[in-house]
Amino acid sequence: MKLAALYTGEGERTSLHLLVGEKYVAVDRLVDEGSHLRGLADVGALFALGDEALEELRLLEAAAAEVDGATEVRLAPPVTRPSKIVCVGLNYLAHIEETNNVKPERIVLFSKYPSSLVGDGAEVRRPAITSKLDYEGELAVVIGRRTRAVSVADALSAIGGFTIINDVSARDLQSAEGQWVRGKALDTFAPLGPVVLDAASVPEIGDLRIVTHVNGEVRQNDLCSLMITPVAELISYISAYITLEPGDIIATGTPQGVASGMDTPVYLEPGDEMSVTIEEIGVLHSRVTG
Numbered sequence: 001m002k003l004a005a006l007y008t009g010e011g012e013r014t015s016l017h018l019l020v021g022e023k024y025v026a027v028d029r030l031v032d033e034g035s036h037l038r039g040l041a042d043v044g045a046l047f048a049l050g051d052e053a054l055e056e057l058r059l060l061e062a063a064a065a066e067v068d069g070a071t072e073v074r075l076a077p078p079v080t081r082p083s084k085i086v087c088v089g090l091n092y093l094a095h096i097e098e099t100n101n102v103k104p105e106r107i108v109l110f111s112k113y114p115s116s117l118v119g120d121g122a123e124v125r126r127p128a129i130t131s132k133l134d135y136e137g138e139l140a141v142v143i144g145r146r147t148r149a150v151s152v153a154d155a156l157s158a159i160g161g162f163t164i165i166n167d168v169s170a171r172d173l174q175s176a177e178g179q180w181v182r183g184k185a186l187d188t189f190a191p192l193g194p195v196v197l198d199a200a201s202v203p204e205i206g207d208l209r210i211v212t213h214v215n216g217e218v219r220q221n222d223l224c225s226l227m228i229t230p231v232a233e234l235i236s237y238i239s240a241y242i243t244l245e246p247g248d249i250i251a252t253g254t255p256q257g258v259a260s261g262m263d264t265p266v267y268l269e270p271g272d273e274m275s276v277t278i279e280e281i282g283v284l285h286s287r288v289t290g
């Protein structure tokens with residue numbers, strides 16, 4: 001099952017949809033007036049209702065195939081206001097080597113903010129304070145239930161679904177400061193989507209492949225099995241110190257192929273088109289503007 005949040009009508013109001021084939025079907029069209037599934041704004045709101053609500057929607061997926069849906073849509077981030085976006089740095093060995101870093105002794109964490117989020121097809125703004133804008137295609141985990149101090153063995157049960165995130169980075173700001181806030185968390189620096197793939201539909205996580213294109217050129221192409229710290233261990237480690245809520249996002253790190261790792265870096269310029277593909281989830285498109 002693939003879940004999406006669509007902008008509907010005027011302004012920034014969103015509603016939860018299912019992607020069925022190539023059409024988006026509003027969940028509100030599948031349920032009765034009094035259903036607790038009505039009026040949900042995004043995937044985080046669904047996960048906050050608990051496992052029974054998610055199972056109820058799974059049972060309605062077949063009916064969605066018989067309902068009219070939209071194909072021309074404006075996608076919001078599938079989770080619009082997570083309580084936190086926890087990002088993992090330096091989680092692929094080849095990426096560490098290409099950027100002349102050293103494998104860290106412990107897991108590296110940093111944060112982005114909900115104001116960093118934009119949906120599929122949205123613009124990524126390159127602010128005047130940076131001249132070294134970079135991309136980082138990543139697998140993102142969306143937490144499905146409140147999770148605190150979960151064991152590695154049980155950690156995957158905390159996942160509601162998976163999506164794609166582009167950890168856009170201003171390398172000059174990132175390297176100039178001890179904290180990565182300005183280099184990583186500026187507005188529009190976290191394209192997310194296009195959809196959340198329900199955890200029940202995901203094959204082996206390690207078999208998922210991240211492919212990033214810039215202007216049609218392949219820049220990144222690696223399997224998630226190359227993560228230094230796998231997803232279950234990341235969730236266990238983070239939840240030992242930080243309570244994870246439904247809809248929270250964990251960005252699991254980027255593989256090799258970023259601009260800053262090139263012999264002669266080719267950073268992003270206004271007009272550049274980025275796409276990050278994980279075939280089982282979809283393609284996340286972004287366009288750079290000045």
